[in-house]
Amino acid sequence: MKFKSVFAxxxxxxxxAALLAGCANQMEPAKKAIADIEAAVAAAGPDAAQYIPDxxxxxxxxxxxxxxxFDQKDYKGVLAAAPALLAQAQGLTAAxxxxxxxxxxxxxEAFNSEWGTLAADVPAQLAxxxxxxxxxxxxxxxxxxxxxxxxxxxxxxxxxxxxxxDQATAAQAVGNMEQAVMAARQVKEKxxxxxxxxxxxxx
Numbered sequence: 226m227k228f229k230s231v232f233a234x235x236x237x238x239x240x241x242a243a244l245l246a247g248c249a250n251q252m253e254p255a256k257k258a259i260a261d262i263e264a265a266v267a268a269a270g271p272d273a274a275q276y277i278p279d280x281x282x283x284x285x286x287x288x289x290x291x292x293x294x295f296d297q298k299d300y301k302g303v304l305a306a307a308p309a310l311l312a313q314a315q316g317l318t319a320a321x322x323x324x325x326x327x328x329x330x331x332x333x334e335a336f337n338s339e340w341g342t343l344a345a346d347v348p349a350q351l352a353x354x355x356x357x358x359x360x361x362x363x364x365x366x367x368x369x370x371x372x373x374x375x376x377x378x379x380x381x382x383x384x385x386x387x388x389x390x391d392q393a394t395a396a397q398a399v400g401n402m403e404q405a406v407m408a409a410r411q412v413k414e415k416x417x418x419x420x421x422x423x424x425x426x427x428x
Contacts, residue, residue: 251300258307259291273317276324284313336402340348343409344397350392351414354383357423371424379422386415 266273266284273281287310294302337379356378361367392409420426 249424251304253307255295255300255303258304259295262288262307262311262314266317269317269321270322272325276321276328280319280320284317333402336406339406340402340409343413347390347409347412351386354416354419357425358383375422379419380421382415386412386419
């Protein structure tokens with residue numbers, strides 16, 4: 226009986242040692258699996274945070290869970306869950322690129338639409354302001370309600386608007402719609418201010 230008890234105790238120690246060795250053998254692969262997943266998340270870059278924040282959050286939450294398993298020495302659990310999560314992490318780059326492309330296409334469409342409106346309105350408004358400034362410049366006396374300072378401000382605004390419109394049309398000609406629209410918006414603001422200063426009805 227004593228021999229059996231000693232043998233049983235020795236056998237238990239062997240099993241325990243084997244289990245510990247098995248855990249140690251799984252620790253490094255589990256650690257590497259987590260590192261690979263984190264590298265895949267990092268590779269997605271800031272575009273993932275900007276364009277697919279929900280998908281990124283889902284992956285990072287699962288990475289945190291995986292790290293918790295690792296800290297609890299559940300290396301087997303880490304290794305079991307890691308392949309599917311790695312695939313998700315590696316998919317973030319393509320998903321972010323696709324979402325970014327869609328967002329840029331939508332923005333370009335919006336800029337094109339706005340440019341169409343501005344291109345139809347601004348030239349006529351610019352011509353009206355320029356004509357009014359030309360007439361008043363030749364006049365010996367400014368109309369009632371318009372002093373010299375207001376006229377000079379409106380005239381300067383019209384000149385700035387003309388220069389900005391040239392920039393806007395140049396940008397549009399080379400396909401830089403964002404820059405074209407941004408400049409055209411400034412033109413519109415300056416023309417509206419000039420028309421108000423001249424006592425004209427702003428568009």
